[in-house]
Amino acid sequence: MNNLYDAPFELDHQHVFLGEGHDKNERKTWAVIVLCSAMMLAEIIGGHLFGSLALVADGMHMSTHAGAMLIAALAYTYARKHANDNRFVFGTGKLGDLAGFSSAIILAMIALLIGYEAVVRLLSPIPISFSEAIPIAVVGLLVNIASAWLLSGGDHHGHSHGHADGAPHDNAAHDHGDEAHIIKTSAGVFVLSIFEDGVSPVFRIHAETTDANLSPGEMTVTTVRPEGTRQLFSFAKKADFLESTTDIPEPHAFKALVTLARDVHSVAFEEHAHHPENDGIDRRDHNMRAAYVHVIADAAVSVLAIIGLLLAKSFGWLWMDPLAGLVGALVIANWSYGLIRDTGANLMDVSPNDVLPSKVRAIVNSAGDKLIDLHVWRLGPGHFGAVVSVVTQETTHGPAFYQRLLRKVTGLSHITVEVHTPQSV
Template identity: 65%
Template sequence: MSDFNDAAFGAGHDHIFLGSAHEQNERRTWAVIALCSAMMVVEIVGGSLFGSLALVADGLHMSTHAGAMLIAALAYTYARKHATDSRFVFGTGKLGDLAGFTSAIVLAMIALLIGYEAVSRFLSPVPIHFGEAIPIAVVGLLVNLASVWLLGGDHHGHGHAHSHGHGHGNEHGHDDHAHEDDAQKVFTASGVFDVSIFEDGVPPVFRVAPATAGSRLEAAGGAITTVRPDGSRQVFDLVERGGYLESKDHIPEPHAFKAVVRMAGGEYEVEFEEHVHHDEVDHAAIRDHNMRSAYIHVIADAAVSVLAIVGLLLARAFGWLWMDPLAGVIGALVIANWSYGLMRDTGAILLDINPDRRMADNVRQVIEDSGDKVIDLHVWRLGPGHMSAVVSVATSESHRDSRFYHAVLKRFKGLSHVTVEVQPAQAAA
């Protein structure tokens, strides 16, 4: 009889798999739409009043820019409002990827239109009104730079804390780079001590070191008993290593458990929670492609504005009228390249291609390090920063059920939804 159980970790418990900055990005996108819409109205009305066809044309161009932003904004709003809708089996986290894919298609069409217009002007040059065209291109660039600022320059930035109790120590056993919450403190009759898990290039072991100047270690050492979520216990004897105590035996994964420290004539309970290291998370798993698509739109527009300004200035200064369409061709190629990258990445997520192979490898390793066998494993992305895993495990340990493996996989904070099937090793064979 196999044990089949489903559970979700962290924010994924209610199947809400939106990015951590979802609402902030939503507000930013609407702000850019407001700016572009205001600029559009000013240019169209101003161009109509002063008889400037170029100004009206740029106003209409600004309307397509606002329309592209509208795709991203509506995706953010719809995903947020329907995040708890049970009709979406795995939430609305992928709506941003769908919007990003749509925006990539729009970008590709814009690249084609710019390229077509540029080639047409190569074949049939038209007179350029430099007095109108250059100021409009400058204004367009300023609007795009303002849009970039509103969207926020670090749209890919995501922080990942690591508070595992692992030390990265020197020859004295102290942690040169530790944060205060890396070690668990115990207060004994002999003083205050730091209890941590040390694994700097070596198999993980417990270390107990004085936390204050007056704390005294006992020569007899002590012991630490781990109590895991499934109730299993393991005792680690501590020996003196010259200024600190260290466990004789290595600590098996996962490093999420309660630890009862026996020393200085008493027992003291601490708890360790293991998190994935920030460098074990693939960037593709946390990227917000909806914000990326909005950002690419404004960057692409800014790049075209810069190329247009350069082309117009050279055309006016040296009479090189071909510089204007050449700038258009270069701009079209740049936008097409960005469009392809966005289409490739969002399309892969919509087709459930695993964007984080390291996550899958780490999930397999942490289970098989416990002596079990992973029969089947599927890992895919549900939304920015949210991964899902379906794992089938064969084990010869009768006391290990799905709860044990959920506890094992809690170390991976990027895993927001996990389904585990447990089979006896004989049945799997």
């Protein structure tokens, strides 16, 4: 008999997988476009009024800079406006990666163009109008510094994915939600975890089987810390779970002696990182990263150009200007390669590391079941999807059982569970 289940726990849920700073990054990118466009118009108009071809050329260069920013800004705006569009099966979180990939291609083309021009000028040096070129390079550098300042300061972390049942998807800075312990007793199967989502940390216990019925008076937890200190925790009824009446003091590394229906069980809790950037979850906003790289690359080229022009003017080394351009081209090409590699991997659903898969395996193993298939991929900054196939002999370990456990894992925002019996595989 095939006893296959394939249904998400939430019957009605959203697919909004945008980064936490999405709206703020969108506004910053449009601000940079306004700045670059103003500078572009000033240089082109000024160049025509004063007969400066160098000013016109730099203005045209600034237009390509604004165009690259426009790709990022439009991606932010489109992703936000269509975040709830059902045509996007897994939301619009990957539009940032697509925009970043496109920007990286443009960067690579700019690097090739600068490199080609530098080689041509090394082979055939041309006269340089230092009085015009140096001030323009300085102004360009100042504009890029201002643009970098506008784009900086973003902590492109993911945000929690809201579920229709109102269950918390723990993304707190100090989160133990992914460390859940399954406890099997004569009174049923329960899950014990530490809950800390904008509140003081407390123990929570959920019943995982329909026959499990536990009153607060039948449960206690005694923590035993490495130095031997013990603390007893009592519980109170809260909706469909029990919660400790006393907060858990830091640190959260201890052995917990759990008394359930007169049975005593021992489980271990480990201290987790206090900063989300240390949990191995990729929260990078590659769209903002690409925009920032564009600005920094332009600033680097401006710095190298100023150095090359000053040396060429002081010592007559005309070759210094194209040499500086060649070095700049190599730097830009390196940054472009990094962007193409990372955004391309996300677009092709390459799993970035084993952090989330290892947590899923640990949960399945702790339940005493067998994991036969697992797919984890990035949906957007800080958001990951997972398809989990499990073989179990426990009639109570259905999709809902694993949804309750897996939705506590920080970073897993969309989970589909298949549960098989041994006869169905």
